[in-house]
Amino acid sequence: MYRLYYSPGAASLVVHWLLIELDVPHELALVDTKAGQQKSAGYLALNPNGVVPTLVADGQPLYEAAALVLHVADRHPQAGLAPALDDPQRGAYLQWMLNLANTLQSPLRLWWYPQDIDADHADRVQAGARGRIEATWDRLDAHLAANGPYLLGDRLSAADFYLTMLMRWTRNMPRPGHTWPHLATLAERMKARPSFRTLYEREGLTEWA
Incomplete structure (x- = not known):
């Protein structure tokens, strides 16, 4: 339990x-x-x-x-939802999980709480965070375009659930993650799941x- x-x-x-x-x-x-x-x-x-x-x-x-x-x-x-240790896709799976944590979740926190870094220049912190976030969306969308529909190709993994949550977090940002076309397709697939x-x-x- x-x-x-x-x-x-x-x-x-x-x-x-x-x-x-x-x-x-x-x-x-x-x-x-x-x-x-x-x-x-x-x-x-x-x-x-x-x-x-x-x-x-x-x-x-x-x-x-x-x-x-x-x-x-x-x-x-x-x-x-997780490739086994001896699965050829295990490395890519771990890569995406840590990539999402470092290149999306971390700057997203800075977007929402820029004062944690510099309260006197919060607007600059937020602008820098937005640039990092949108550059990551560009890379992820290009990856899905070439290798999708999921991060591991045809194989759904826990990383797709994580990515979907992070897209949800950007729903009120100036340019939400789900406005990139291939990310939008992934979001709709994931949101259609009964879970x-x-x-x-x-x-x-x-x-x-």
């Missing part, structure tokens, strides 16, 4: 989505981030970074969204449905 500490629409979304997709037993623990519950002593004992998600698996609290995606997908190989509808129902989400 897994226990996922989550906040609707936050980085916990992709972990929640995978748990639904995999149809594995889990329970949810809502973290009220607006009230600062993620900074409480009790939560910090689970996740010293003070952010969501945290996933308790076999009694052990784990954190970092990309790591949790890798961990959960590997623990349930029957779903085929996505269940995810939205459970988290009470409506935007970007």
